[in-house]
Amino acid sequence: MDSLISAAARALAGGDPLRALNHVSLRDDAPALALRGIAMAQLGDLARARALLRRAARAFTTKETVARARCVVAEAEVALAARDLHASSKALDAARETLQRHGDTVNAAHARYLAIHRLLLIGRLDDAGEQLQALNPDVLPPALQATHQLAVAGIALRRLDTGTAGTALGHASQAARRSGIAALINEVDKAARVLQAPAARLITHGEDRPVRLDEVEALFASPTLVVDACRYSVRQAGTVIELATRPVLFTLARTLAEAWPGDARRDTLIERAFRLRQVEESHRARLRVEIGRLRQALRPLARLHATRHGFKLEPLTGDVAVLARPVEEKHAPILAFLSDGEAWSSSALALALGTSQRTVQRALDALANAGKVEAIGQGRARRWVASPVLGFTTTLLLTAPLPGG
Known part of the structure; x- marks a missing residue:
């Protein structure tokens, strides 16, 4: 490897794509094409980056299997940044195995972290966790140590384990600062701000206030009956009743919970659940049917009672609260x-x-x-x-x- 290629590679490792391009921008040999592709990716021109990386992979000879594998990994990273989640994982897995077989453990680990990131984006947390367990971050450079801890935090945040997430983000911050890569430091800082930002609104006893993720975690562990408008479910401690496919029942449950400890009027329930402004007797009959279905669905957690003006929700234990989205938006x-x-x-x-x-x-x-x-x-x-x-x-x-x- 000549001095210009080495200098460009060091610049990219340090997060300085412009300095890397100064070294190789006029060259069209395979190593230079690969480094130019990575530099363009760091600068945000993802389409140009993918084209350069593909040219580089074709330019390397069949004997240069490690170099070609590195191009595949780099292109997979660009595809992930472009949110091309349909890209086949077979090529990335094959490249990772090639790198591992030839002793390039750092880039092999990087390839696995890309696969983990994709799994996180599509919500496959168990698969992502299994792949994380196969990696030992202690033997990796600081940048990948930060990436590992970000993945740990990402899984923990999705599972509302804020203690684990906070610890992982602390380790990620230390590793990112040891790496000296500004973009990575900013990514970790952005992830850490999630723990301090309001994540939802808590509605109880007629009051509406913002709550952080750690407060949501504590709420789910408490004996409070929670009507979760973020995931369309009713939950209490470890029991969860899913109502995502039954929107009428969920709307009734939320309306009753917002009215607790009082009752919700029949007209209000009909207007919100059936989206009607004028209430007729047939609508009252339909309401009785849906309330019966909701009563059956919530039987493990609560009872529903008819009152003079409407219906009242009575939890078997604890209080009642509604966890609403930070911004009420259909999409x-x-x-x-x-x-x-x-x-x-x-x-x-x-x-x-x-x-x-x-x-x-x-x-x-x-x-x-x-x-x-x-x-x-x-x-x-x-x-x-x-x-x-x-x-x-x-x-x-x-x-x-x-x-x-």
């Missing part, structure tokens, strides 16, 4: 993913949300008309971006099972 889960500041395709959002691409496209069109998201590019290259929900963390809106779920 909040999509905004939660877009709030990471990256550009997402509709297909990647559909994969992460576990729904159809057409459903996501309709939601994105509605959000675009409301000025909350905007499209970049055309056709298959179209990506969607949005500003974060200012002052809030959207962790509770991401698709992953919470404790007891």
Whole structure:
């Protein structure tokens, strides 16, 4: 490896892509193409980066298997940054095995962290945790140690284990600062702010106040009956009743919980659950049917009683509270993913949300008309971006099972 290639590689490792380009920008040999691709990725030109990395992989000879494997890993990282979650993992796995077999343990570990990051984005926390256990961060350079701890924190945050997340973020901050890479330090600092930002609103006894993730964790562990409007469920301690596929029942449960310890009027229940303004006798009959279904669904946790004016929720133990989204928005889960500041395709959002691409496209069109998201590019290259929900963390809106779920 000549001196210019070595200097460019050191610059990229230190997070200085412009200095790296100064060394190799006029060269078209395979190593220079690979380094230029990585530099362009660090500068945010992901399309150009992928093209350069593919050229580099083709330019290396069949005997240069390690160099070609490194190009595959670099291209996979660019694809992840571009939120191309449909990219096949087989090529990345094969590259990781090649690197491991040839003793390049650092880049092999980096390849595994890319796979873990993808699993986190699509909510496969158990698979991500299993892959993390196969790695020993103590033998890795500081940058990868920080990446490891970020992954640990990401899993813990999705599972509402704020103690583990806080510890991991502390270790990540120390490792990132040892690496000296400004972008990594900023990424860790951004992740740490999630713990201090309001994550939801707690509605109880007629009061509405913001709560952090650690307060949500404590709430779920308490004997309080929680109507969770972030995940559309009713929970108490370790018992969870899912109502995501029964929106009428969930709306009734939330209305009753917001009225607790009093009762909710029949007209109010009908208007909110059935979205009607004028109430007729047939609607009252339908309400009685749905209340019967809700009574059966909530039997392990609460009772429903008819009152003179409506219905009242009575928990078997504890108080009642509603955990509401920080911002009431029909398409909040999509905004939660877009709030990471990256550009997402509709297909990647559909994969992460576990729904159809057409459903996501309709939601994105509605959000675009409301000025909350905007499209970049055309056709298959179209990506969607949005500003974060200012002052809030959207962790509770991401698709992953919470404790007891």
